[in-house]
């Protein structure tokens with residue numbers, strides 16, 4: 001069957017319902033007009049040619065006919081043929097005798113409802129054929145233009161996903177092994193507020209909300225016990241450098257995260273081909289950025305906090321200020337987390353972004369910049385292709401550009417973090433709370 005016939009068939013199917021009713025009426029009319037309409041258009045034998053009784057192939061020019069009568073009707077109409085019956089103009093047309101009397105055969109065609117308006121002209125046929133060919137070509141072109149992830153690119157993604165899953169535990173079960181979080185007590189300070197209790201009532205200014213959750217009493221006792229704090233504590237946002245109660249816990253958390261980032265980096269395709277010196281240079285400068293990036297997984301827009309299991313491991317801005325960081329870092333950091341969260345990245349995009357961030361050739365101390373660049377380029381290409389073929393609209397709009405902008409944001413966050421870290425680690429009483437790994441990666445001002 002030709003494409004045209006296919007297409008025509010579809011068209012006919014579409015009008016079949018209407019035509020069913022029409023031909024039903026016509027066949028009823030035919031029954032009254034013709035002497036022996038017996039089996040014709042019987043519901044039980046619907047695939048019978050209404051003209052000659054041969055096996056019908058469907059509706060043609062508005063009636064159920066065989067291919068022979070379809071062709072006969074079309075030819076007769078095109079030729080504008082005038083036939084005369086050599087007999088009595090009442091020949092009974094059958095499959096075997098249908099060639100004997102063209103006049104009665106055509107009359108029968110018209111009687112059962114065949115209409116010349118349904119015949120396409122040669123130009124129409126040609127136009128239709130061209131349209132179908134054109135549409136097919138356009139579809140083929142579209143399909144060939146559509147970017148596809150190569151097998152190798154898909155493999156890179158799979159490796160990165162695996163690397164991330166091996167180094168990021170979404171249950172945060174290891175957090176209990178860190179030195180415990182100690183939240184300084186203040187009536188103005190954000191505490192380990194229960195989001196369930198405070199959410200909704202004060203979500204607009206949660207940073208200044210004191211939670212009346214049951215935990216706060218327990219927690220006050222805990223912090224009093226641990227720090228023996230008095231009530232004349234400085235306002236929450238001032239960094240009281242002698243009371244960095246969250247520092248031990250967060251130092252352990254950061255140290256743990258650095259280990260995981262190293263584990264992840266080592267699994268990035270090509271990373272281990274770099275010299276040890278370059279690997280270290282990349283890790284040292286990107287570690288804090290990757291920690292900020294990966295922490296987005298625990299960040300929630302509902303309570304603007306990093307939730308890592310229970311209230312104990314739920315970190316608000318104020319908790320980080322109690323580890324020695326000021327709002328100059330934390331405000332843009334939270335803004336960054338919100339912006340990143342709103343991109344709704346697929347896990348594939350998230351891990352690719354981390355890989356691209358680590359493999360930045362412009363980090364200080366990198367020797368073989370061209371090798372790092374080529375590795376980063378490869379990941380960027382995978383990311384762009386991934387977005388093109390896997391990220392549906394409208395989320396994909398300018399997504400790559402937005403992600404690259406996030407890398408720029410991370411650079412300034414990194415810079416601010418370094419500044420604040422230097423200030424903090426300059427004091428021995430604080431740097432002694434840090435871990436050897438943190439000191440090695442972020443620098444040790446004392447030694």
Ligand SMILES: [Zn+2]
Nearest residue numbers: 049052066069
């Ligand atoms: Zn027929």
Ligand SMILES: [Zn+2]
Nearest residue numbers: 085091101104
């Ligand atoms: Zn005849």
